[in-house]
Amino acid sequence: MTTALAPGGPTLAQRRLLVTEIPGPRSRALLERREAVVAPGVGTVLPVFVERAGGGVLVDVDGNSLIDLGSGIAVVGVGNAAPHVVEGVREQVERFTHTCFMVTPYEGYVAVCEELARLTPGSHAKRSALFNTGSEAVENAVKIARAHTGRQAVIAFDHAYHGRTNLTMALTAKNMPYKHGFGPFAPEVYRMPMAYPYRWPTGPEQCGPEALAAVTGAIDAQVGAGNVACVVIEPIQGEGGFVVPAPGFLSGLAEYCRRNGIVFVADEVQTGFARTGDWFACEHEGVVPDLVTTAKGIAGGLPLAAVTGRAEIMDAVHKSGLGGTYGGNPLACAAALGAIRTIEEQDLCAAARRIGATMLPRLRALQDRCPAVGDVRGRGAMVAIELVQPGTTTPDPAATAAVAAACHRAGVVVLTCGTYGNVLRFLPPLVIPDHLLDEGLMVVEQAVVALGRPGLT
Numbered sequence: 001m002t003t004a005l006a007p008g009g010p011t012l013a014q015r016r017l018l019v020t021e022i023p024g025p026r027s028r029a030l031l032e033r034r035e036a037v038v039a040p041g042v043g044t045v046l047p048v049f050v051e052r053a054g055g056g057v058l059v060d061v062d063g064n065s066l067i068d069l070g071s072g073i074a075v076v077g078v079g080n081a082a083p084h085v086v087e088g089v090r091e092q093v094e095r096f097t098h099t100c101f102m103v104t105p106y107e108g109y110v111a112v113c114e115e116l117a118r119l120t121p122g123s124h125a126k127r128s129a130l131f132n133t134g135s136e137a138v139e140n141a142v143k144i145a146r147a148h149t150g151r152q153a154v155i156a157f158d159h160a161y162h163g164r165t166n167l168t169m170a171l172t173a174k175n176m177p178y179k180h181g182f183g184p185f186a187p188e189v190y191r192m193p194m195a196y197p198y199r200w201p202t203g204p205e206q207c208g209p210e211a212l213a214a215v216t217g218a219i220d221a222q223v224g225a226g227n228v229a230c231v232v233i234e235p236i237q238g239e240g241g242f243v244v245p246a247p248g249f250l251s252g253l254a255e256y257c258r259r260n261g262i263v264f265v266a267d268e269v270q271t272g273f274a275r276t277g278d279w280f281a282c283e284h285e286g287v288v289p290d291l292v293t294t295a296k297g298i299a300g301g302l303p304l305a306a307v308t309g310r311a312e313i314m315d316a317v318h319k320s321g322l323g324g325t326y327g328g329n330p331l332a333c334a335a336a337l338g339a340i341r342t343i344e345e346q347d348l349c350a351a352a353r354r355i356g357a358t359m360l361p362r363l364r365a366l367q368d369r370c371p372a373v374g375d376v377r378g379r380g381a382m383v384a385i386e387l388v389q390p391g392t393t394t395p396d397p398a399a400t401a402a403v404a405a406a407c408h409r410a411g412v413v414v415l416t417c418g419t420y421g422n423v424l425r426f427l428p429p430l431v432i433p434d435h436l437l438d439e440g441l442m443v444v445e446q447a448v449v450a451l452g453r454p455g456l457t
């Protein structure tokens with residue numbers, strides 16, 4: 001498609017507008033081309049082909065303007081084509097595009113590591129290493145923890161998602177679609193129960209202390225704390241269902257790690273960079289991780305990831321033990337500096353908290369009206385509803401798919417997640433205008449209410 005394009009970014013008209021069915025004819029034509037050449041293993045949530053995007057909207061090749069409640073999976077928190085990101089990348093792309101930091105370094109990489117040292121939890125000396133994807137960051141965190149401790153075992157949790165590479169598949173809990181048929185998986189990964197309040201057998205009040213006791217007891221009995229290199233945990237689980245661990249679980253786990261010389265790795269790939277209303281979700285409970293993995297929201301859409309951690313842990317790795325051809329690519333670093341500047345200038349932590357303060361009460365009111373809504377949870381602009389068969393806690397993935405499809409037809413991009421496929425999650429750009437958030441929520445509410453009226457979805 002070669003059309004003269006109006007720019008994307010925040011100046012794009014901020015409205016929902018459907019001018020064709022979804023997907024429209026031009027998207028359908030592209031879909032046909034896609035089917036001929038793109039591997040079908042690469043899925044698509046909503047098959048409209050995007051032409052421009054910015055603020056809270058995606059504009060497709062048919063001219064439909066959709067409300068974005070997904071941010072490309074928590075990536076464009078600063079909005080698509082955010083001005084500081086565009087400026088930074090443009091300036092950089094004209095100077096040079098790649099040298100490989102391991103061959104001849106450049107300032108942008110160092111500047112991003114300085115920002116990571118400043119912004120991640122804790123005031124200790126820190127170092128960072130940059131990579132391209134969240135999976136790569138998690139793999140490298142495990143490598144670093146093993147090098148530092150001389151131990152091998154890695155602890156992961158039920159409902160965890162850490163990526164799709166071989167080691168991170170082993171850490172990821174859900175079989176379909178992430179692992180099925182792709183084994184064998186990396187050894188020395190031990191899975192523990194997650195403090196999942198809604199589904200904790202003795203109820204949410206008991207969940208934190210009981211889950212902590214179950215996990216530490218199982219590590220001691222089955223693995224041996226002295227064999228554990230690291231515990232890897234998402235401070236709020238992403239793909240696994242936006243599970244917010246019961247209060248006290250994360251801090252108790254961090255304390256257990258500290259007592260036993262285990263590296264506590266917070267995977268903040270989805271929760272990081274203001275998404276939950278703090279720079280990092282760990283801050284909410286005052287937890288200071290030993291290592292933090294970041295990606296998604298870090299660079300306004302360019303591929304960048306990082307491991308940031310205590311200097312004494314990071315320094316344990318031998319020279320040239322970490323790296324990769326593209327890790328910390330100069331364009332991605334320029335984008336990250338632009339994204340960080342945007343988060344600070346626009347106080348997007350506060351914006352995320354405002355989004356949560358708008359969404360959570362509305363979704364709780366929806367829960368009161370609709371017995372299919374079993375749970376409403378999240379923090380800041382990372383919010384979800386869990387759909388169940390009314391009167392039970394039995395997951396209802398069919399209802400969840402129906403609600404998502406209804407939202408998509410109405411021009412609102414929503415995502416699903418969860419081990420049981422029954423969680424509808426919302427990750428709006430932190431710069432979404434209030435009127436679009438309201439309208440997007442209204443569409444979601446209508447789709448959920450329609451569940452109780454068969455024939456309408």
Ligand SMILES: *Cc1c(COP(=O)(O)O)cnc(C)c1O
Nearest residue numbers: 133134135161162163238269270
């Ligand atoms: C998305 C995600 C990853 C993997 O990141 P990729 O960039 O897709 O490799 C890892 N951990 C968490 C928590 C994620 O949400």
